[in-house]
Amino acid sequence: MAQPTHFIDFADGTPARAARKATLDAERYYDQQVMKQEWETIWTKSWLLAGLASDIAEPGDYFLFSIGHESIIISRDNAGQVQAMYNACQHRGNRVIATEQGSVPAFTCPYHGWTYDLDGTLQTVPDEERFEPRIDCDAYSLKHVKVEVWAGVVWVNMDLEAAPLADFLGIVQDHLTPYRIENMVLILDQTLEIDANWKTAVDNFNEQYHVDFIHPQHASMVNCRDSVNELWPYGHRRTIVEGFVTNPRYGEPEEAPPILDMMARQIGLNPDDFKGRVGDIRKAAQVQKRKLGEELGYSYDEFPDDLVSDVVQYDLFPNIIATIHPEYLWIMRPRPHPTDPNKCFFDKMTLQIHMDVGHDAESGLSLIGDVSQQVALQGARPEHDVFDREAVITGQKSMTITIDQDVHYLPDMQAGMMSAGFQQAVLNEDESRIQHFHDWWDVWMNDAPFERAQAKEAAE
Ligand code: FES
Ligand SMILES: [Fe+2]
Missing domain, CATH: 2.102.10.10 (Rieske [2Fe-2S] iron-sulphur domain)
Incomplete structure (x- = not known):
C-alpha cells in the first residue's frame, strides 16, 4: 500500500492542490533559460x-x-x-x-x-x-x-x-512554533559545493523510495515504509516518519538492532526489557522522553506523543528542507549557483536544544544524543565550513552519514538527466512530495501564485 498523502488547504482558502500535474522533463534541471526564468518568477518573488x-x-x-x-x-x-x-x-x-x-x-x-x-x-x-x-x-x-x-x-x-511571511507559510507557522527554534543552538554550519541543480537536491529529500537502497541503517530506527505525506499551498510539504521503530518491511526482529539499542539506552530505556516486543519501544520512548525531559528541564508539553518519538521533515518552497525533532533541527538549503544550473550550494545548519536542558553529563542520559560539538564550542558560533563532494567521499568532511550517502548520488543524478537517453522522470505514489513540489514550481514559473493571492485579497 502506498504512503498516505493528504492535501491540506490554508485557512485563508488558498488551495493546496495545484491546477496542473507537472511533467518532470529533464530540461528543468539543466536548462539556462529555465534557470533565468526561475530567477524572475521564484527567487525574486518567494520568501x-x-x-x-x-x-x-x-x-x-x-x-x-x-x-x-x-x-x-x-x-x-x-x-x-x-x-x-x-x-x-x-x-x-x-x-x-x-x-x-x-x-x-x-x-x-x-x-x-x-x-x-x-x-x-x-x-x-x-x-x-x-x-x-x-x-x-x-x-x-x-x-x-x-x-x-x-x-x-x-x-x-x-x-x-510581497504579502507577509505569515500568508506564505500559513499553517506551517503553527506547526513549527512549539519547537522554539529561537532557543536552539547552532552547532554546525556547513556548505557543500555540488555538481547538481538545486531541484535535484530538493527531490532527493522528497521521497523515501531510495532509503532501503542507499541508507540501509534507516531500517533499524525509522519506519520509512509507512510515512504520511502532507501537501500544502504554494508547494510546501511535510512527511512524518515513525521513529524508535524498525522498518516493518523486514519483519520485527527479536531484539533491538544496534542503532535502536543505542537510541533507547541514550534516554534511559533498557532494550533488554523489549526482547520479543521491539515494536513497543516507540511508545515507551515517548513516555521516557517526557520523564527525562522533566528531570533535565526540557518540556514536551506542547508536543503530542507521535512528535516526541517521530521524525518530521518540512519542505518549504522553494528550497528549504527542515528535518525537525523537539530536540534538534537540520536546516538544509540548496541555493542556486549564480550562473550554472548544473551546480548548487548545499547548506546544512545543525541546531540543538541547549545541553543544559537536554543532557545529563553525569549519567550520560541525553535527549540530544551527541553533545560533543556543543561542548567543544563552549557557547561560540561554529565556523562556516565550506567543502566539496570529494571531501565527503574521502571522509574528510561529513554532514552525517545519511546526507553523505545522498550527496554521493546527486552529481550522478544530474549527469544522467542530461543524457540523450533520458527525457523525463516517472514517479510512484510515494514520491507525491516531488510531484507536489514540481506542480507548484510550474505554477510559480508561469502564474505568480503568491502575487495572485495578494491581488485577490486586496480586491476583496
Ligand atoms: S564608493 Fe562604492 S563603488 Fe565607489
Ligand atoms: Fe536520502
Missing part, C-alpha cells in the same frame, strides 16, 4: 530563509545571504531593527561588504569610501563637494528588500510588494 537571527544579536552585527548572483546584507541597526539590503554600493555598484559575517559601526564601501548607516542610509561621501549636483543621501541609500524575523530565523523577499 527565502536567509539565516539565523542569533547571528545578528547586537546592533552592528551583520551577515551576507548569497542567492544566485545576489548578495544581501542582513544587519541589526542601532534601533535594534533587522534590515536587509542589496550588497551593492550606490556610487558605482561595488560590493560594500566582502566578508561573510561580522560586526561593524557602519558599512563602508572599500572602493571610494562611501559609508552607510547600519540601516542602509548613506552617511558620508568623501569629497562630497565634487559631486554636481550634490548627492541626496536619502536617494542613494542602499536598496532594501523585505525582511521578517520569525522563529529565530531571518526571512527575506526581493519582491517589495
Whole structure:
C-alpha cells in the first residue's frame, strides 16, 4: 500500500492542490533559460530563509545571504531593527561588504569610501563637494528588500510588494512554533559545493523510495515504509516518519538492532526489557522522553506523543528542507549557483536544544544524543565550513552519514538527466512530495501564485 498523502488547504482558502500535474522533463534541471526564468518568477518573488537571527544579536552585527548572483546584507541597526539590503554600493555598484559575517559601526564601501548607516542610509561621501549636483543621501541609500524575523530565523523577499511571511507559510507557522527554534543552538554550519541543480537536491529529500537502497541503517530506527505525506499551498510539504521503530518491511526482529539499542539506552530505556516486543519501544520512548525531559528541564508539553518519538521533515518552497525533532533541527538549503544550473550550494545548519536542558553529563542520559560539538564550542558560533563532494567521499568532511550517502548520488543524478537517453522522470505514489513540489514550481514559473493571492485579497 502506498504512503498516505493528504492535501491540506490554508485557512485563508488558498488551495493546496495545484491546477496542473507537472511533467518532470529533464530540461528543468539543466536548462539556462529555465534557470533565468526561475530567477524572475521564484527567487525574486518567494520568501527565502536567509539565516539565523542569533547571528545578528547586537546592533552592528551583520551577515551576507548569497542567492544566485545576489548578495544581501542582513544587519541589526542601532534601533535594534533587522534590515536587509542589496550588497551593492550606490556610487558605482561595488560590493560594500566582502566578508561573510561580522560586526561593524557602519558599512563602508572599500572602493571610494562611501559609508552607510547600519540601516542602509548613506552617511558620508568623501569629497562630497565634487559631486554636481550634490548627492541626496536619502536617494542613494542602499536598496532594501523585505525582511521578517520569525522563529529565530531571518526571512527575506526581493519582491517589495510581497504579502507577509505569515500568508506564505500559513499553517506551517503553527506547526513549527512549539519547537522554539529561537532557543536552539547552532552547532554546525556547513556548505557543500555540488555538481547538481538545486531541484535535484530538493527531490532527493522528497521521497523515501531510495532509503532501503542507499541508507540501509534507516531500517533499524525509522519506519520509512509507512510515512504520511502532507501537501500544502504554494508547494510546501511535510512527511512524518515513525521513529524508535524498525522498518516493518523486514519483519520485527527479536531484539533491538544496534542503532535502536543505542537510541533507547541514550534516554534511559533498557532494550533488554523489549526482547520479543521491539515494536513497543516507540511508545515507551515517548513516555521516557517526557520523564527525562522533566528531570533535565526540557518540556514536551506542547508536543503530542507521535512528535516526541517521530521524525518530521518540512519542505518549504522553494528550497528549504527542515528535518525537525523537539530536540534538534537540520536546516538544509540548496541555493542556486549564480550562473550554472548544473551546480548548487548545499547548506546544512545543525541546531540543538541547549545541553543544559537536554543532557545529563553525569549519567550520560541525553535527549540530544551527541553533545560533543556543543561542548567543544563552549557557547561560540561554529565556523562556516565550506567543502566539496570529494571531501565527503574521502571522509574528510561529513554532514552525517545519511546526507553523505545522498550527496554521493546527486552529481550522478544530474549527469544522467542530461543524457540523450533520458527525457523525463516517472514517479510512484510515494514520491507525491516531488510531484507536489514540481506542480507548484510550474505554477510559480508561469502564474505568480503568491502575487495572485495578494491581488485577490486586496480586491476583496
Ligand atoms: S563603488 Fe562604492 S564608493 Fe565607489
Ligand atoms: Fe536520502
